[in-house]
Amino acid sequence: MIQEEKIKQCLRELVDTDSDIYNYATPKGLKELRVNIAKYLDKKLNSKVNENNILITSGSQQSIYLLSRVLSNQGDTIASEEPTFFGAIAVFKEIGVEVLTVEINDDGINLNELREKISSSHPKFIYVVPTFHNPTGISWDNTQRKDFLKIINEYGVTVIEDDPCSELNYTDDDFKTLYELNEGKNIIYLGTFSKLICPSLSVGYILADNAIIERLYEYKLLNDMNTSLFIQKFVNLYLEKYNIVEDIAMKKAQYQKNARLIKEKLSNEFDNISFSNMRGGLFMTVNIPKSVQPTSPYDTNHYDARMQDFIRADVSKANIDELVDTINIKYKLKKRSTS
Numbered sequence: 001m002i003q004e005e006k007i008k009q010c011l012r013e014l015v016d017t018d019s020d021i022y023n024y025a026t027p028k029g030l031k032e033l034r035v036n037i038a039k040y041l042d043k044k045l046n047s048k049v050n051e052n053n054i055l056i057t058s059g060s061q062q063s064i065y066l067l068s069r070v071l072s073n074q075g076d077t078i079a080s081e082e083p084t085f086f087g088a089i090a091v092f093k094e095i096g097v098e099v100l101t102v103e104i105n106d107d108g109i110n111l112n113e114l115r116e117k118i119s120s121s122h123p124k125f126i127y128v129v130p131t132f133h134n135p136t137g138i139s140w141d142n143t144q145r146k147d148f149l150k151i152i153n154e155y156g157v158t159v160i161e162d163d164p165c166s167e168l169n170y171t172d173d174d175f176k177t178l179y180e181l182n183e184g185k186n187i188i189y190l191g192t193f194s195k196l197i198c199p200s201l202s203v204g205y206i207l208a209d210n211a212i213i214e215r216l217y218e219y220k221l222l223n224d225m226n227t228s229l230f231i232q233k234f235v236n237l238y239l240e241k242y243n244i245v246e247d248i249a250m251k252k253a254q255y256q257k258n259a260r261l262i263k264e265k266l267s268n269e270f271d272n273i274s275f276s277n278m279r280g281g282l283f284m285t286v287n288i289p290k291s292v293q294p295t296s297p298y299d300t301n302h303y304d305a306r307m308q309d310f311i312r313a314d315v316s317k318a319n320i321d322e323l324v325d326t327i328n329i330k331y332k333l334k335k336r337s338t339s
């Protein structure tokens with residue numbers, strides 16, 4: 001059954017059978033959902049996960065916000081990859097922290113730069129997306145992850161591991177989470193149902209130590225009191241009724257097809273562009289020749305300077321016309337002659 005049909009069935013069943021959906025939820029989140037997430041994470045992270053270490057959030061964007069509030073104050077230093085997820089950049093700006101940026105390349109984070117920066121500035125935490133990164137699609141190899149953790153453990157830095165879509169793996173590579181590799185030590189793990197079911201749900205979760213969960217809980221109360229009980233119950237019923245692994249398989253097939261289409265159509269339209277080797281997730285980069293300068297200024301609120309050299313294609317959408325327009329408007333790239 002396609003996912004849309006499952007969602008409809010699940011919604012019907014929920015409104016027909018559960019009169020509790022009209023109430024508020026508790027700030028920590030629906031117990032049954034936390035238990036089901038803990039079961040899911042037991043397998044995924046190969047670790048014993050307790051539901052009391054899970055806080056339900058209104059999506060990973062809120063998770064990043066709550067954690068940044070709990071772990072840092074205005075004027076503190078934190079660290080992140082460069083480039084990084086624009087939603088996280090917006091949070092760091094809002095809180096007023098100073099961000100140490102550490103470059104990533106095709107192999108992952110630059111470890112020399114990381115050591116140099118954290119040894120001199122001792123950030124309150126580092127925010128990373130090691131698997132199918134947003135916006136580059138890059139994934140760190142397991143050796144890179146282990147070397148990263150050696151440095152992190154040496155300096156005792158807290159890591160926020162944002163993992164919205166490592167399930168969408170198009171290879172046989174087994175990307176281990178930092179959480180698993182470090183047996184949870186120093187790692188706060190973020191997950192979301194936005195990419196596995198659909199983004200309109202806005203339900204995510206944070207896996208962290210009790211002491212952090214207790215503090216997050218206070219900020220959750222201040223921020224939005226609770227995540228919609230209706231939606232939490234929907235997600236819980238969905239997880240109990242259906243095998244999410246089947247949905248993931250369908251999404252992977254569709255996204256790989258979209259990626260092929262995007263590559264084919266854009267290569268026919270433009271000279272000198274190339275594509276990243278997408279190993280999973282939602283994002284493939286369309287690399288623009290360095291000689292071509294953008295024709296419009298960057299929105300520095302969202303993207304750093306490296307975003308000049310590429311365009312992020314979201315393979316969950318086959319929005320080829322939009323991509324062609326972006327390349328035309330931003331770079332005035334030469335079109336291939338059609339003769």
Ligand SMILES: Cc1ncc(COP(=O)(O)O)c(C=O)c1O
Pocket residue numbers: 058059060061062085087129133134162164192193194199202203204
């Ligand atoms: C790396 C990353 N973190 C967080 C989010 C936001 O997730 P949510 O929809 O759960 O708020 C996204 C969404 O694209 C993302 O790519």
